[in-house]
Amino acid sequence: MTLTVRQKIFVYMGLIVLIIGGAHAVTKHAYMESAFDQFRKEEISASYLNATPGEQIEILKTYVSGKMREFELGNWVFFIATGLFVSLLISGVLTLPLRKLVAAIERVAQGDLDVNVPVQSKDEYGKVIQSFNDMTLRLREAEDARRRLVADVAHELRTPLSIMQLKLENAQQTGQNVPPDMLLRLHDEVIRLGLLVEDLHVLSLAEAGRLALDCKPLDLSAILEQVVDDVKMEAEENGLEMRFYSNTMPVTVMADARRITQVFINLLTNAIRYTMEGGKISVAIEDKVLDRNAVYACVSVTDTGIGIPPEELAHLFDRFYRVEKARSRHSGGTGLGLSIAHHFVRAHGGFIRVASEPDQGTTFTVYLPLVN
Numbered sequence: 001m002t003l004t005v006r007q008k009i010f011v012y013m014g015l016i017v018l019i020i021g022g023a024h025a026v027t028k029h030a031y032m033e034s035a036f037d038q039f040r041k042e043e044i045s046a047s048y049l050n051a052t053p054g055e056q057i058e059i060l061k062t063y064v065s066g067k068m069r070e071f072e073l074g075n076w077v078f079f080i081a082t083g084l085f086v087s088l089l090i091s092g093v094l095t096l097p098l099r100k101l102v103a104a105i106e107r108v109a110q111g112d113l114d115v116n117v118p119v120q121s122k123d124e125y126g127k128v129i130q131s132f133n134d135m136t137l138r139l140r141e142a143e144d145a146r147r148r149l150v151a152d153v154a155h156e157l158r159t160p161l162s163i164m165q166l167k168l169e170n171a172q173q174t175g176q177n178v179p180p181d182m183l184l185r186l187h188d189e190v191i192r193l194g195l196l197v198e199d200l201h202v203l204s205l206a207e208a209g210r211l212a213l214d215c216k217p218l219d220l221s222a223i224l225e226q227v228v229d230d231v232k233m234e235a236e237e238n239g240l241e242m243r244f245y246s247n248t249m250p251v252t253v254m255a256d257a258r259r260i261t262q263v264f265i266n267l268l269t270n271a272i273r274y275t276m277e278g279g280k281i282s283v284a285i286e287d288k289v290l291d292r293n294a295v296y297a298c299v300s301v302t303d304t305g306i307g308i309p310p311e312e313l314a315h316l317f318d319r320f321y322r323v324e325k326a327r328s329r330h331s332g333g334t335g336l337g338l339s340i341a342h343h344f345v346r347a348h349g350g351f352i353r354v355a356s357e358p359d360q361g362t363t364f365t366v367y368l369p370l371v372n
Helices: 005-042 046-050 053-109 124-174 180-207 220-237 257-273 310-315 337-347
Strands: 216-219 241-245 252-255 280-291 294-303 351-357 361-369
Touching (some): 053 124, 124 180, 180 337, 216 257, 220 241, 220 252, 220 257, 220 280, 220 294, 252 361, 257 280, 257 294, 257 337, 257 361, 310 351, 337 361
Parallel strands (some): 241 280
Antiparallel strands (some): 216 252, 294 361, 351 361
8 A cells, every 4th residue: 555645754753752751651650660679778767667657658759759750850851762763764764865866957957858867656746756757757858859850840941042052152153144934943942831831830839728719510521522532633733532521411610621622632642642543532521520529520531642650650640751762751741730630620629640651551530629
């Protein structure tokens, strides 16, 4: 059985009281026997024996009272000193985890996040220490994410800026008028930079829970039909077949039409990007799907593309994350689309699941709460 800190203090203090009380009783009994033996040897004389019984009692009372005063004084000094020592010892034992925790907190305050305090109990101290270890772990993960974000943003910005700088330097060195095709290329890079900055801004708002949503009752089937129609031409240009499956009844959700549209555009463009020519992409919607004791509208985006290795799935919604090799920067995109889709769906009270097999295809399933 695991004792709480309060229970441990109660038990320790109870033991101190029992030990001191027991020791006091034993020593008092032994001292009284010694006092009576001493009285028998020292005080019982002819004058005591010739005294009346009342006088004998008074002599005995006077003698015992004097001895008891000496005993009580010495006994109190001894037990107070013993109690203070034991209390100091117990307080040291009880506060040892706190002292370790304080030392670890001071290290964190100085910037050292590689701190881990051993959890040696299951009481309140142990829970506090475990919470502290979890906190430092999250701080390390956040710091690693910050460093990766800075590196990724720098990488994404470097490419268009380098292209623009190279083009402008060449034009400056040749001294010729800038041809329209170069201006078009520079304009494309400016657009790319603008989209990247906008995506980062929107994603940061979503992650901070400050994304403004204009939620209204929407027919999700109608939204999906429009999105599929918008991207179908791009799919056909890449030699892909795209189909939309829906029941005839409206599927009503409370959502921001612009944000939800962006979610499915991101998923579909992602499917188009990683599906080889001759492949298929299907979008299907289901109504009243029960999951996690709630009812959702369920939208599945399935492709027959290159698929995703199982070890990569856990990181798929991270910022700037791309599956190695096949999903490289040469394939296009900034690696923010899936992260944005994930946070937009979460902001609507839903979630996304993904299932994939390498070289077989991928299915993203979006769950959005239905309007009651």
